Amino acid sequence: MSTSSPADRTRALTTREREAIVALLERGTSSIRTLPITTADRARWLSQVPHTLAGRSCGCGICPSIELTDAEGHTPATVDGRVVLQAEAPGALLMLFVEEDRLSYLELAPLAGDSIKVFPASTDISTDISTW
Template sequence: MGRELTERERDVMRYMLDAAVPLEGDEPVSRQIRQRLRQDLHSARAGERCACGDCPSIVIEDQDGITPETGQRVVLSAAAPNASVLLFIDGGRLSYLELAPHDDEPVHEFPPVAHLSVN
């Protein structure tokens, strides 16, 4: 099983579950599901880091391990300065936290929650 989430990773995921909106075309995420996923954060762990080496994106593991990319996928989105933050939910489980920079500059950690906004 992966490592403990950093405080920043956990804060970003909490923010995403509280405020982020699904990508266009994705199903809405009910308040009940968001609350359950927020509880799942207590046991969530960081799995593999993105292979690009230029971003802090991570696989999210839970007590059952890595979430398979099966079932309905919903991606919650928020904006950060010069980047997008995406939280993937596959089959009702947290699966991936991504920071997608908008330029070629590497970003090695997620921004503080105060720098995030929803569109």
């Protein structure tokens, strides 16, 4: 019988995953319009990116969404008061979940039910909510 630790189920982020996280942290808007995201919040979360790994994928087969883990393979539990930063990409909504002040999930939700297998290039990520 083989046992594996959570860290055994992680991998380095791809360039596009990392770029999507950084774009959301730098420019993403809060899904709760009344929740202010401060410069200090963004800086604190950005400091986690170099140490963040990809965990389990969504598994739906139509999106590249992934759990985000620390070096030990742990993903924070879903909590009330989570922060969700959002942006738009061609044909999809892009979201970054922050639980307990830690990056926890990177989601790309196709809008038309199409299959999108990779995260968009950072230049294709828009946070101009007036176009939504």
